[in-house]
Amino acid sequence: MDDEHAAARLRTALVNRLRAGGSVRTEAVAQALLSVPRELFTPGSTSLTRSYEDRVVVLYTDESGMADSTVSQPAMVALMLEQLDVRPGARILEIGTGSGYNTALLAHLAGPDGEVVSIEMSPELAGSAARRLAGIGVHPDVRTGDGWAGVADRAPFDRIEATVGVPDLPPAWVEQLAPDGVLVTPLWLRPGLELAVAWRRAAGGTLTSVSVTPCGFLQLRGPHAGPGRTHALTGELAVMGDELPAAALDVLRELLDRGAVDAGPVLGEVESRVTGFALAEPRTVLFLGHPGDETTWGLFDPERPALAVLARGRVVVYGDLDAATELYYGVAGAPYVDADRLRVEAVPAGTAFGDAPFSDGRSWTVERAQFRYRLTEM
Template sequence: MNDERTAARLRNALVERLRLGGSIRTEAVASAMSEVPREVFVPGGTSPARAYEDRVVVLSIDARGLPDSTVSQPAMIALMLEQLAVRPGMRVLEIGTGSGYNAALLAHLVGAAGEVVSVEVSAELAGAAARRLAGLGTRVDVRTGDGWAGVADRAPFDRIEATVGVPDLPPEWVEQLAPGGLLVAPMWLRPGLELAVAWERTEGAALTSVSVARCGFLQLRGPHAGPGRTHALTGDLAVIGEDLPPAALDVLRDLIDHGAVDAGPVLGPVDSRLTGFALAEPRSVLFLGHPGDGTTWGLFDPERPALAVLMRDRILVYGDRDAAVELYYGVAGAPVVDAERLRLEAVSAGTAFPPAPRPDGRSWTVERERYHYRLTEM
C-alpha cells in the first residue's frame, strides 16, 4: 500500500512537471498519465523514483551493446500524444508496442468505446506487454509482426502513431488512415535532425504536417527498416550518416586511426546553424563518442578520402585538408533553422510537389524510396 501511494505521488509530481514544461497541454493527456502506472511497464527492480524520472528507461540491449527497446521519455510521450489529439471512441493503431506503456495511455484516451491495436516486431516484447496490459485490465489488441505493413484487417484508423523512428513512410500507413485522420511519426531526416511530425492526409497519398517537434527515437526494426544509419566504429565510437556502406566505414576507421591535424578555430557560435548545415550537406555526419575530445558534427567524403570534425571551437581534419575549409564555410554559411517552424510535405516518389506554402521561404528536399519530403521554413 505504501509503495502504491509513493508511486501515485511520484506520478502526479511528474505530470505537474510536464505541465509546467509544456509537454502536457490538455486535461485528457494529464488524466491518462496520472492514471496509468508507469512503474508496471519498466524492468523489475526499477525503483519508483527512477520510474517517474523524465528519462528513458532501457528495456533490452542488442548484440552491439546498444538499446533496441526502451520506455520512452515521459515528456516525449506526452508531446506526441498531444500531437495525436486522440478523442474517446477513436480507433488507434500504434507501431512499436515496446513495454506497452504508450498503448495503455492510448487505451485510456480512447475509452471503453474506442479501440487500440498495437504491433510489435519482437514476439518476446509483445507477449510481455500483453501480459502487463491484461494484468491492469487494459484492453489493447497486441499483435506480433512487422509494423511497416500496418494492420489492414482493422483499418481504417482515426489515428496512427509510430513510436519508432522511420526514414520514410510506408504507403500502407497512409492507406489505412481514415479521412481526416492524423499520423504521428518520428521522421529521421538527416544526421541530428529527427522530427516528430503530425501528418494530415491531403489529396490522394499526399501529406502535410500540422505540427512538428524535435525528438529522438530508436529506429524501426524488421525487414523494412532500411539500411542502418548508426554504425559502430572503434571502441565506444559510433557514427550516424545518410549513406555509409561497409567500404565507406572502413575508410572512416582508417582516417581516424591515422590521426588528425588541428585546422584552426571556428569563429563564432555554430550550434544554431547545425540544422541548416545538415539539411544542405548530404555528407554531414554525427558522432556518438569522441574521435577527438568533444567532437560531434563532421563532414565525411570517402572518395577523397577526407573527414573534418567540429571539436568545441576548433576543426580537426583527417586526410585531405581541404575538407576543413568545406566544413568551416558549410557551417558558417548555413542558415539558422528553427526546426519547429518547418512545414513538411510528403508526396509519393516521382510525384511533383504542389506550389510551395511560402514561395519566399527557404526549403529543402529529402528524397526517400517511397516518399519525397519538402521542408519549408515558415
C-alpha cells in the same frame, strides 16, 4: 496500499512537471498519465521513484548491450500524444508496443468506445505487454509482427502512432490512415535531426505536418529498416550518417588512422547553424562517444577521400585539405534553423510537389525511396 499512494503522488508530481515544461497541454493527456501506473510497465526500473523520473527506461538489450526496446521518456510520450490528438471512440494503431505503457495511455484516451491495435516485432515483448495490460483491465489487440506493414485487417485507423523511428514513411501507414486521420511518427532526416511529425492529408494527397517536435527514437527493425544510421568505428567511437555503406566506413577508418591536420579555429558560434548545414548537405556526419569529447559534427566525402570535423572550436581535417574549407564556409554560411519551426510535407518519390513552398521561408528537400520530403521554415 502505501505503495499505491506513493505512486499516485509521484504520478501527480510528474504530470505537474510535464505541464510546467509544456509537454502536457490538454486535460485529456494529463488524465491519461494520471491513470496509468507507469511502475507496472518499467520492470527494469530499480525503484518507484525511478519509474516516475522523466527518463527513458531500458526494457531489453541485444547481445551487444544496445537497447532494442525502451519505455520512452514521459515528456516525449506526452508530446506525441498531444500531437496525436486522440478523440474518444477513435480507432488507433500503435507501432512498437514495447512495454505496453503507451498502449495503456492510448486506450485511456480512446475510451470504452475506442479500439486500440498495437503491433510489436518481438513476441516476448508483445506477450508481456499484453499480460501487463490485462492486469490493469485493458484489452487492446496486441499483435506480433513487422509494424512496417501496419495491420491491414483492422484498417482504416483514425490515428496511427509509431513509437519507433523511420527514415522514410512506410506506405502501409499512409494507406491505412482514414481520410481525415492523423499519423504521428518519428522521422529521421539527417544526423542530429529527427522530428516527431504529426501528419494529415492535404489537398491532392500531399501529407503535411500539423506539428513537429525534435526527438530521438530507436530505429524500426526488420527487413524494411533501411540502412542503419549509427555505426561503430573503433572501440568507443561511433558515427551517424545518411548514407554510410560498409565500403565508406572502411574509407573513414583509414582516414582516421592517417591522423589529422589542424586547419584553424572556427570563428563564431556554429552549433546553432549545424541543422541548417545538415539539411542542405547529405554528407554530414555526427560522431558520438569519443571519451571526453563533445559530439562532433563533420563533412565526410568517401570519393575524395576526406573528412573535416568541428572539434573543440577548431576545424580538423583528415585527407583532402579542401574539405576543411568546405566545412568551414558551409557551416558559417548556413542559416540558423529552429527545428520546432519546420513544416514538413511528403509526396510519393518521383512525384513533384503540387505547389511552391507555402511560405517564402527557406526550404530543403530530402529524397528517400518511398517519399520525397520538403522542409520549410515557418
